[in-house]
Amino acid sequence: MVGTKADLTEESTLDTAVEAMNKYIEVETCVECSARTMKNISEMFYYAQKAVLHPTAPLFDASTKELTSVCKAAIERIFTICDADNDGILSDFELNNFQKKCFNAPLVAESLQDVKDVVRKYCTNGVVNNGLSLEGFLTLHLLFIQRGRHETTWTVLRKFGYDDSLQLTKDYLYPRLHVEPGCTTELTHLGYQFLQTLFEKHDKDKDGCLSPTELQQLFSTCPFLPWGDDVLSTVQTNKQNWITNTGYLAQWTLTTYLDKERALEYLAYLGYLFEHDTQRTAICVTREKSIDRVKKQTNRxxxxxxxxxxxxxxxxxxxxxxxxxxxxxxxxxxxxxxxxxxxxxxxxxxxxxxxxxxxxxxxxxxxxxxxxxxxxxxxxxxxxxxxxxxxxxxxxxxxxxxxxxxxxxxxxxxxxxxxxxxxxxxxxxxxxxxxxxxxxxxxxxxxxxxxxxxxxxxxxxxxxxxxxASSEVSMGWMKIAAGLALAIGVIFGLYRYNKVRLSQP
Missing domain, CATH: 3.40.50.300 (P-loop containing nucleotide triphosphate hydrolases)
Structure with missing residues (x-):
């Protein structure tokens, strides 16, 4: 909201403008300016640009002076992804990784300490065991916004895929991955590595299984669970009907094979892009089956x-x-x-x-x-x-x-x-x-x-x-393998025997 011709009056009208700002959340800033004296002209364009690039309304509720619910949910997801050891605290190491991801530069020790000192001042439980708690992380962003540094919070949000409505963008969730007829989709080594690390992060009791609570926490960064109860009859479970490590990786393999779009989407939700540029590095497209048949070999x-x-x-x-x-x-x-x-x-x-x-x-x-x-x-x-x-x-x-x-x-x-x-x-x-x-x-x-x-x-x-090779399928293939092993053994034995004999005087 811009008040013009400020050079023609000595009285400010900003008090009236503030009332309008409080009534209409769409109003980001009020500025008085004068085209004749050039008063606040550059500031007007700066705030206009800022209102578009770094809007306040999606982040901050002016009536409660708090972060909006969608902003809180987004920041909580980011905190969970950055909390690599799942202890509910961002250590100096984890804060540094976060800083490098969002701003392409590490935090020096003094800056880290300054951040924690500020959070301590405004949030009693913001720093725990010399690390930033979720409450402290939320307080930090609230302070950024209250002090007019919206661009800091927006930079973080956009690095993690959020648009101006604080929804994850389609490009972030669904990068293009073309699959020709006759080809299939499988997880790569990087994909399995990420998912295994995620499993270990949430398997708190280290029993090699995910309890219902652990599974719920693993998918806490997602809008809803990707698997229904039918997963329990699809993959391996333990005696308590909890998904085992083997079953967990197998279910992801199944999801990737049958529904690559869902696999790409959930890799994004879970934070694969925190360490990688695109989910495409987690999924490979196999060669056409017809080519496999011609070459009589496959990498699938x-x-x-x-x-x-x-x-x-x-x-x-x-x-x-x-x-x-x-x-x-x-x-x-x-x-x-x-x-x-x-x-x-x-x-x-x-x-x-x-x-x-x-x-x-x-x-x-x-x-x-x-x-x-x-x-x-x-x-x-x-x-x-x-x-x-x-x-x-x-x-x-x-x-x-x-x-x-x-x-x-x-x-x-x-x-x-x-x-x-x-x-x-x-x-x-x-x-x-x-x-x-x-x-x-x-x-x-x-x-x-x-x-x-x-x-x-x-x-x-x-x-x-x-x-x-024989009337019994399983025995036939076992005999083939055993025969090949025996043949290789005999050849190797003859080679060693002849080598020793020729080396004797």
Missing amino acids: NVFLCHVIGPKGVGKTHFLQGLLGRSMASLKSKNTFPSSSYTINPVKVYATEKYLLMREIDAEITELLNPGDLECDVACLVYDASNPESFKFCATTYDKHFKGSNIPLLMVACKAEQTHVKQSYGVTPEEFCKANGLAPPQFYSAVDTNPTNLYTSLAIMAAHPHSPL
């Missing part, structure tokens, strides 16, 4: 397995078996799995990969959707105790998978029950042999650790071009 670390079958054949228990859960352990928790996905790391020879399994309900009369066929390996599941069950597998294979380049495995669930003859023209074994498939594999939900079956699926997904 996540493989999708579709488990297809009618309701009631045992698909859900089969998926839960990937997490080491038997039927008895599921009954003890008195909950039925609510997720159509499970994911867990498995060994593919000496390398750890993620096997992601998706359950797909289908009936014999139904055609599968195109999306149901987009996977790295498929499982057609039937009930070994139901004579009508295998017909689904045979029909689905003939309709959708015959002649395709997707490796496929038949799995007979409920193997602990009495096996019955399938009322199909040929036996499952004969059908698989006629179509060049591995023999059906038997799965029992009573078995708590059928790891060989899941390892075999991962190997088939990682090496779709490699033929199976």
